Amino acid sequence: MSDPIVSIRNISKQFDSVLALDDVSIDIRPGEIFALLGPSGCGKSTLLRVISGFETPTSGELLLDGEDMTQLPPNKRPINMVFQSYAVFPHMNVETNVAYGLKMDKVPSDEIKTRVATALAQVHLEDFAKRMPDQLSGGQRQRVALARALVKKPRVLLLDEPLSALDAKLRDAMRLELVKLQETVGITFIIVTHDQAEAMAMADRIAVLESGKLRQVATPEELYSHPIDGFVADFIGNINSFAVSSWHADNGQISLTAEHLNTVVLAIDETPAFLLSEAPASDAVLAVRPEHVTVSLTQPDENHVSLRGTLGDVAYQGQHCIAEIRLDNGTSISAIIDNALAKSLPSALEQAPIWAFWQANNMLLLPRKVD
């Protein structure tokens, strides 16, 4: 594995009484698209501002290619940023905006010219060079912001919620385009987002943050199939969780009972450490993704984990439906079912009993939350 381009080492940031970042350490590899993902207030933007130099961490250090730049001001860092509001300078035209950073670096004017032209071509804005920002759409303004940062050939490009201000259609297109652009320029991208779908679609690796703490760093596939805890599992896609009430392990197997469920038997190599700790069993959860849940009118066989309930809302998604199955105690779980099945089910009004079931080996045994 290559040396990290950005090394975040034990960084904490205290704002008055709020600990925005709590001992975060991440290594970011050269040439990857790395996403900082988390709900609002999780510290992801603060971390981005620490990397860009607009915030100085309370403790910890930040290395770029092995060199400490924790105290370096933002204008001295070979890192550029695309701001959430794009921050395109309103009194300069597109070309001048893009050239600004090069002018600050005292690049000779003929070189500025060619580099600006290249950058504008990269973001498909060649024909807009003389336009003023207020004559551009939101998407075009974002391209200006992108070109303005890329033209400086930064070691790392930071993008703060790059797609949040765009409408749905444009967002999907821009997502692909950003990935393509990254492949062309080969610059490491660090993207901050609260949208897990966005992070999953674009990033090579994702760091999930919550309340200033780093929860997990992994590839999208790994995050989805092996989340470290209930929080990550729920944040990355949807998941149905059941609190474990008791467990018994022996002989490469663990049998668990959980709320609403019959006994679940999972094959394991060794008993997970979080079950062996002092904490009560209910700090562990059994979880299953909606796409693994099947719905039927008849009771499934003993080989499945099953639940009886009634059909709740069915949300049509186009290629499939998301069905809500209401359990007797008022809670509900969700299942992804195909459209034909959704049509054949009795309507929610009939309150007819239905069964939701899945295979035990599709279940994840997770701690509720890792601290």
Place this chain on the structure above:
Amino acid sequence: MPLFQKNNTAGPFDYSRKWLLRMVFIVGTVFLYAPIVVLIIFSFNDSKRGGNIIWKGFTTKYYTKAFGNEELMLAFGNSLTIAVASTVISVLLGALTAIVLWRFRFPFKPVYEGLVSLPIVIPEICMGVSLAMFFSQMGWMQTGDSHWPFNLTNIIIAHITFSFPFAAMVIRTRLQSFNREMEEAAKDLGASEFRVFKDILLPHMKPGLVAGALLAFTLSLDDFVITFFTSGPNTVTFPVKIYSMVRFSVTPEINAASTVLIIMTLVLTFIALRYQRVDSTS
């Protein structure tokens, strides 16, 4: 603006269809502007007395007379000098104050804010008396005897004290709409603090600076009370001179001089508005 026409599409000026509102509007406008229109018209009246409301024929001789009145022109020159000097300094001070108040947090900031805007609410007569006392205590009342433009120092200082808070307020309002990410973006692209100020903040402030300057200029140009108290006996400004002329006798010459002042103010306002429009589209 189809203010007095039947207009079937609903628009922001729909209320003007209501005859009562229309009357209020017309009466208000006439009340405000008729005296000025009359003043301008009667500056061309061929009558010996300006107070004469009988039209005696068209003449421009009072303009010639006003421009030929050496004392009046001297006062006019003084007023312009004071206005320009106090505007430049007021805008500079106002801009700096505005930036400090907008940008930084410091102890007793609300107190400082209140003190800065105090001259706006203090009655002019109090400002005038206190400044006069201050200048005489400092022994600066004699500056009126020195050479131009130093004979105007007192008045310029007095004008700055009451006009810079206005400039600061206008500029600060403009700063409120500044997106701080612009500043960070510039810094991120390699700009130093000074370049950020020069390239990003200053262009954003420009409409506020122009508006503040215009305000300071007009405030200074037509100030009477404070000027009256702070000027020595030998320095006369335009409003003070007009006042002394009116006391002597009202002649169309005063009308003519006032008209020139009105036109100057109008032109300045027009330029400023024009300038701001161009700037805000960019």
